[in-house]
Amino acid sequence: xxxxxxxxxxxxxxxxxxxxxxxxxxxxxxxxxxxxxxxxxxxxxxxxxxxxxxxxxxxxxxxxxxxxxxxxxxxxxxxxxxxxxxxxxxxxxxxxxxxxxxxxxxxxxxxxxxxxxxxxxxxxxxxxxxxxxxxxxxxxxxxxx
Numbered sequence: 194x195x196x197x198x199x200x201x202x203x204x205x206x207x208x209x210x211x212x213x214x215x216x217x218x219x220x221x222x223x224x225x226x227x228x229x230x231x232x233x234x235x236x237x238x239x240x241x242x243x244x245x246x247x248x249x250x251x252x253x254x255x256x257x258x259x260x261x262x263x264x265x266x267x268x269x270x271x272x273x274x275x276x277x278x279x280x281x282x283x284x285x286x287x288x289x290x291x292x293x294x295x296x297x298x299x300x301x302x303x304x305x306x307x308x309x310x311x312x313x314x315x316x317x318x319x320x321x322x323x324x325x326x327x328x329x330x331x332x333x334x335x336x337x338x
Contacts, residue, residue, distance in 0.1 A: 197229040200284040210284045217280065224271075224278045224285035228292070232268075235260045236292045236299060244298040261299050265306045268293075272308035276315065290316045294326070294335060303338035310338050 201222070204211035212218045238257040242250055268289070271278060278285045293313055296303050303310040316322055317335045326335050 194229060197225055197288065200225065200288060204284050210282070210287065212281065212283070220279040221283040221285045224283075225288055227267075228285065228288040231264055232289055232292045235264060236295065239299045240295065243300055258300065261301065265293075265301060265309060268312075269306040269308045272312045277312065282316075286312075286316060290322070296338065297336055313338070 201211070211221055235257060238253070239261045242253045242257055247254070268278070277283065278289060290313065293303075293309065294317075296313075303313060314337070317337070323335065
């Protein structure tokens, strides 16, 4: 919850990445909360059970991977008719993208979600994202589906 609150605070303080108009602002906030309550915790569980503890809890692996695929499908439907999650590039995209960038850890083929794959590549091409991906130190290049 702290990272969502920090993102809202910084966006409001700088006047960037969060629309000023009420309805667009609420759409961004809705998708930011979707990440905080869904993608973050569920993808984190996939990382724990599927990447780091494979074979130790088959039920948990299946449960969380199934939920991850459900969330990818929700995101894919949202992106079917828009370039970014809440129309314009925003803190919602910034919060969701890093979790999706670990699609390999989640054993997810992004090609199953063509709108997510397109969105992912669009954001990955942004110079600020490329720089930020290497903080605190370069470990690898941004994975590409």
